Amino acid sequence: MYLHPSCLRAGTSTLALVLTTIAAPAFADEAADGAPQDVSSSEITVLGARSKDYKVDQLTTATRTGTSIMDVPQSIQFVPRDVIDDQQILDLTSALRNVSGIQAGTDAGNRSESFTIRGFRSSYYAIDSIMLSPAIETNDSYRDLANVERIEVLKGPASVLYGRGDPGGLINIVTKQPRFERGMNFSVQGGSNDFMRGQVDVTGPVDAAKTLAVRFIAAAQTGDTFRDVFQPYRRQFLSGSVLWQPTDRTRVIASLTYAHQKNQTDRGIVATTDADGDLVVNLPRERFLGEAWATTESSRYEFNYRIEHELADWLTVRQIGHYDEGKLDLFGINYGTSVAVNAITGARTVTRTAVEQHENNHNYDAQADMVARFSTGGIGHTVVFGGEYVKSYRFRTFARATLARIDIDNPEYGAQPGTFVLAADREVKSKSLSGYLQDQIDIGEHVNLLAGVRYDHAQQSDHGSTQYASDDKAWSPRVGVVFKPVPNVSLFADFTRSFQSKPEPTIDGKPIDPEKGKQYEAGIKAELFGGRLASTLSVYQLTRENVTQQDPNNVGYNINAGVQRSQGVEFDMSGAITPSVKVIANGAYTDATVRSSTDYAKGNKLIGVPKWSGSLWVTLEPVDGPLSRFGLGGGVVAASNRMGNLENTFSVGGYTRFDSSLWYKLADKVRLTVNVKNITNQYYIASTVSRAQITPGEGRSFLVGLSGGF
Template identity: 40%
Template sequence: MRVSGLMLPSKNRFGSHWLVGVMLLAGNPLALAQSNTDISTQTKAARHSFAIPAQDLGSALSAFGSQTGIQVSYEARLTANTRTRGASGQLTEQEALARLFQGTGLSWTLTADRTLLLFRREEGSALNLAPSTVIANGIATETAEGPVMGYRATRSATGTKTDTPLRDIPQSIQIIPRQVIEDQQIINLGDALANVSSVQRGNSHGGSSESFVVRGFQSRTYAIDGMLMNPLVSRPEVTRDLANIERVEVLKGPASVLYGQGDPGGLINLVTRKPTFAPEAEVTAQAGSWDFYRLQTSASGPLDDAKTLAGRITVAGETKSGFRDTFQDNRRTYVAPSLRWQPSERTTVDVGMEYTDLTSQFDRGVIPQNGKIRMAPERFLHEPWSHDDADKLSAWFRIDHDVNEWLTLRQTTRWDDSYKERYVVDLRGLESDGRTLNRRVTDGDEEVTTLTSQFEAIATFDTAGIGHTFLVGYEYLKGDRNASSYRAALDPIDIYEPVYGATPSSPFEFSGISDYRLESHSVYLQDQIALNEQWKLLLGARYDSSQQENKSVDSDYVTTPTDLDPEEVSPRIGIVYQPTDWVSLYAGYSTSFVPQGDIDRNGRPLDPETGTQYEVGAKFDLIPDRLSATLAVFELTRENVAVPDPEDDEYSIQTGEQRVRGVELDVSGEPLDGWQLIGNVSVLDAKLTKDTEYEEGNRLQGVPTLSGSLWSSYQLQSGGLRGLGFGAGVFAAGQREGDIANSYDVSGYARVDASVFYDVNEQVRVSLNGRNLLDREYIETVQTTDGNYYGEPASVVATVSARF
């Protein structure tokens, strides 16, 4: 037995070890050690700047004991020939210990007199493949890209590209962990984002895609593992499957300083599930209303005896007819294999692919009449043959290498290729009788290819007692988008007494071709500065230089080339003040930009559209280590918006401006053992402030003044019914305008969902989820005259899931 101690310089090293994720150690996870010691909340929450590199476990524990004043006591044989990946960053003592012991096969406990005791964990004989989460001393270890224990996340890389506590980031970031996705039985991204304040569904483009309104502004695309998808598209190429998603994160407000050109409302980042070195597998089968059937499976584990190579494979397939009077089922197939190679303690290589195949009935929803939408929810205005097919293949690799204890190098490359084929009915407008709807047919296709590479270096060091985490990066992006279409006339339809069977007139006539090519080079810098234990400063800037060649050919075969060469500098600054361990006050300024292809009367392309945000807020623990909240107040302005030239509407000028002011509150956590909750509420004043065509003061489309949601679940922790759980939630939004002209609006709604579930044993769960239990008739999505969709009537989904 020995007691060790050694002082270590105060550095905040960011290393690649956090990419490994939190892994499930062999045996029953319930057998992992949990302390019965009553440690004070102050001790639990206090954070230290750790910089313990990968080394033998004994030396690492000596460094830990010296820095924290904790006595470390153990038999030397326990740590013999055992290495640790280290612990770096601003961490609590429990978080640091959990990282040091990760993968060692050892457990620990902290006594009342602050002595750390070690012992070897008993290995269970049964194979338990629950989600890979390490629990040590009752505290779950969390990394920015790993699993979250429960509903409350505490770390993210979305806002800084480094593994950073949420309380240290001067911007609102909301996270939907995988447990929320599973408890609510979520299968699409829109339902997941309903748990985040100030996020509404946007136009689904006939049901073949998805977009969102974040803080009042359209969000055209999203990021995957920190890499923004193709900025040339106006919406994602396919609907996203969540089978391989570990967490959904939303960075509120402009994010151009790290992600380049993007929309001002915010950035949605999807963090994928990574391969694990502890074996795990799961199968989930679902069946529900409207002929919904889904099967998904995922398996992960080591692929060699030395455990340097691990793999994961995720497969999902589903089919659904929907509640509307359509004629074709919507089908989606998803396959995602990935590998993780760790040839040494300093290097991690991730390689992966994704393939999505989507076939859907094209459906633009319902249309407004005289300022309101009064059509029956099931009314279908297209034809049985109207469909939209798409597929997308993605491949990527990422290499992280710790050069030494203070420098990490990272290289990431991603390639995306998608193809979409559309044979659809377009809705053209009502005739004067108010019931005859004109239509046409479009036969078109679109192919999009993108290659993105990022090279980054992260250095952690001190200057005169001030800690720095410095990030420098270079990004290269090359994208191509080619779309063509042919059109034909189609008989109109009576919206009240529809008769189907119309066929397109012949022949189809050429409508147009558009070809967009984008190449950009970007350099970005960021410094996370720990001035002291209470004050933290974030500084960042990015320079983007793009070359965009746009060429369009209209129906008269007239070619119009437009070359754009925008350059933009995007600054960001934020400050955090933490007067106590349970509250973090922050203020921040951030910007965004989006190049646009409109031209003025002189043939000159317009300047990029920009966004500017001022935000102040507070992040605090309502219950320490259990229940957290974020309160944000912001003003977000979208400037340089292209509007029609009042002297010639074939051209544009840049006088448009839109502004959103708002207050948001997001809450998540586990108030009591077994009781999980996640909720939000937002109040937004979103309006048009400058325009040449529409009245200033008009409300922005699809943005409610008041919206929010609350979901809570509870699982019995003891007794004969242990394992039985219940969940219930309310999702609400106020009145919304349908377009920027405010020519029609839709009423607000409140939808009630619920669930009941039972863990038959540690491996098998059965559940029943109900949606819109009160069978309310409401418009869930309102986006101009061809993007209005009713929410689903009362429905149920039954699920059986097993982990082996």
């Protein structure tokens, strides 16, 4: 019942040619140092805008119109590139600790990330406003941050503009875009557990008229982990993009990325029973219960393009296309749900099953819309009207084999799997056709309204050991109001709904009804210290129906877990207090429970959701004087007790983790940074899925980085 105190994805060749043309001479101003660009009409121009004080003024996620944060009637937060650099963040999960109400979800055996947002699990996110494939349940790899400009998080349902998605919120990763100023930056990092990483970013114009610009980004890393695994983690990432802007009214951008990763498959540790019969989590954080041959290898290609043209000063049309393709080869080990104790020797062992999985998937996404800005009777309107077509495919083979038990206290490795028995191949097909309409209404200087609606027609089939097809239709509305009593304060309220058709199989072959969510939210936004510091305080109630949950009695299948509700209070703050002091902070109170279910008791707490959580990060970097070459950062991440499973038969304890950063500017744009994470070496649990899949957090670690721009 507690955590033991002593532990607590046409034009590819052209793209490559253009990149080669620009790479050599692009050594001037640092690529990421461009000033924020105009966002009054273009969604493209806001992409890549950077803040140097942890504060972003306009975002695209909430409205797709580059609207000021103060005019958006919904809670939306961000993690700018400066925070990623100052904290030397290497993964998406760590970056999102800077946003209230977000916790780590399952890592799917150490292959990818998922999250808990406002109490609800989510494996989906968007890349430049394009959602991931609806046919995949779990991402096949971690997201590299080399080409990430910032991360935006829209709290609550986002179905009006984005369709599918989890109701807790939408994570939108905004990527770095080509610039018309030549530049190159680099970084090399090394640290604990033989970690090494190198990264380079080159951008600049191709022609003298500066109508064509390119950007090339590459990164590679390798290293062991704090876990006693046999295989190192290795990742390679490449990204190339082209921006063509023949006139002030036309912008075309295309990008191609490739990612490859190979790592040890690792399900973490297991809960055990103590002398009182209670389930506890007290195995050492480094304890590995797998085998050397259990590895995961994945690769992913993504191609995106975006065409935007201003037909008139008041009318812009856009067309967006996306294709991604992924491949996964996995050999893994699943653990049993109980630990046996030998009556004579006292040895504690857990059952294991070997699994082999191979998967191929691809996804097409096409969108077209228009943005119109006009006035009627002195009332301003910004209207977005468009449609989207998505077609996705996933094919998976799966096999199981017997595997010897392992002593969880004194593991001996070398066991080999028995004969693999193939399960039925699984083929998932998904397609949807959607239309959406949204109007932002400005009534004078003090009142802004937002209203929108989306219609989705989603069809899915899942053929495997069970076979079914679904054909779902739904309307998703959104309404909100902003009242600004004074220029730097906004009061807001909103109501939103979400819709998501689920492809997951059930033991009886019947599809789970589409998941629906609805949220009521109200709050206040304020800009302080002369507009340098942005803050948001919000309260919400979010209800989710037809929740898909892993079937506890049938591995590989799912059940309808009924109705769940999350309600709470969240606070976020980011920006600069003075030119020398920057801060990003958050706090959340989250009450997330089961409201009705045939499988779980009403009132049960949701998995991995702390009632209290938050983080604080502050940096001090003098702008002049004898210490102006130095910078110092420090922070804390904390969370209270969390339930380890939906049955609420065990929990993992709260924790408080301290991190720090110190850097010295060797030159104007070259700096040496040293980070220490988990300074006190506290034992804590990062995430939990069940008593047989628990992910411990890393102990004290060091990271040294040299970065610069030319």
